Amino acid sequence: MLLRRITKHVKDQNWFAFGLDFFIVVFGVFVGLQVSNWNDARQAREDGGQFLVQLHDDIVLAKDMSSRVLDRRLQRAVNMVDAADVLFGRVQATALTQAQCKAIFASSIFDIPIAALGSFDELVASGRVAIISDASLRTDLLALRQIAITTREAIETYSLMAAPLEQVFPEAIENDAYFDEALGEVQAHIRCNEEAMRSNRAFLNAMSVNIDAQDAFIRDGLGVWKNQIVGVHKKVDAALGITHNEGRAP
Numbered sequence: 001m002l003l004r005r006i007t008k009h010v011k012d013q014n015w016f017a018f019g020l021d022f023f024i025v026v027f028g029v030f031v032g033l034q035v036s037n038w039n040d041a042r043q044a045r046e047d048g049g050q051f052l053v054q055l056h057d058d059i060v061l062a063k064d065m066s067s068r069v070l071d072r073r074l075q076r077a078v079n080m081v082d083a084a085d086v087l088f089g090r091v092q093a094t095a096l097t098q099a100q101c102k103a104i105f106a107s108s109i110f111d112i113p114i115a116a117l118g119s120f121d122e123l124v125a126s127g128r129v130a131i132i133s134d135a136s137l138r139t140d141l142l143a144l145r146q147i148a149i150t151t152r153e154a155i156e157t158y159s160l161m162a163a164p165l166e167q168v169f170p171e172a173i174e175n176d177a178y179f180d181e182a183l184g185e186v187q188a189h190i191r192c193n194e195e196a197m198r199s200n201r202a203f204l205n206a207m208s209v210n211i212d213a214q215d216a217f218i219r220d221g222l223g224v225w226k227n228q229i230v231g232v233h234k235k236v237d238a239a240l241g242i243t244h245n246e247g248r249a250p
């Protein structure tokens, strides 16, 4: 309709009417685009806000899945080094504590749940990472995703590398499984024979390799992942105005 009118104005050489209609067309397109842009921006803001809420749920879930095991692993790593000091005669004690004995037994265990953040993975897959308006949070989330992948790979690598000491050296470590009623889970009575350990160079070598691998895994993998997810959690909490009880937040 408008196009027909414009054509008629040209035929009639009515340049004023032509200019007016032309302006109406251009202005109409401009306003249409602006409205569309505003709508897109508003939608992106809404999606971004909704994403942060989902992301927070994913972070809390990832923390809940790993925290119990994570704290135990970090403490175990300390106990392993202390145990090595005892066995190599670098401290006065000659017998291992139960915690140190258990730590040596567990020195070949690396498995820990490194949960994926489903909401962020979905954004990456759909190419919509840009709806996260905070550029530093975006960067931190991408880094966390990469760190999680690397950490899962490290679990596989170190698990293959480490020797299960109680199986290779049963005379040095004994392991009796039982169901703990109070904890509601299977536990193990671990017994260490310090003399058998000290007199077996192969055992000491294998144990040292395991302890070194645990240290590297925590330093370069697990610890990095933990720090990164704690940092991301703080940023998401700040963006959503969430506060956690002291000592409960990861």
Ligand SMILES: [Zn+2]
Pocket (backbone or CB within 6 Å): 056, 233, 237, 242, 244, 249
């Ligand atoms: Zn939180």
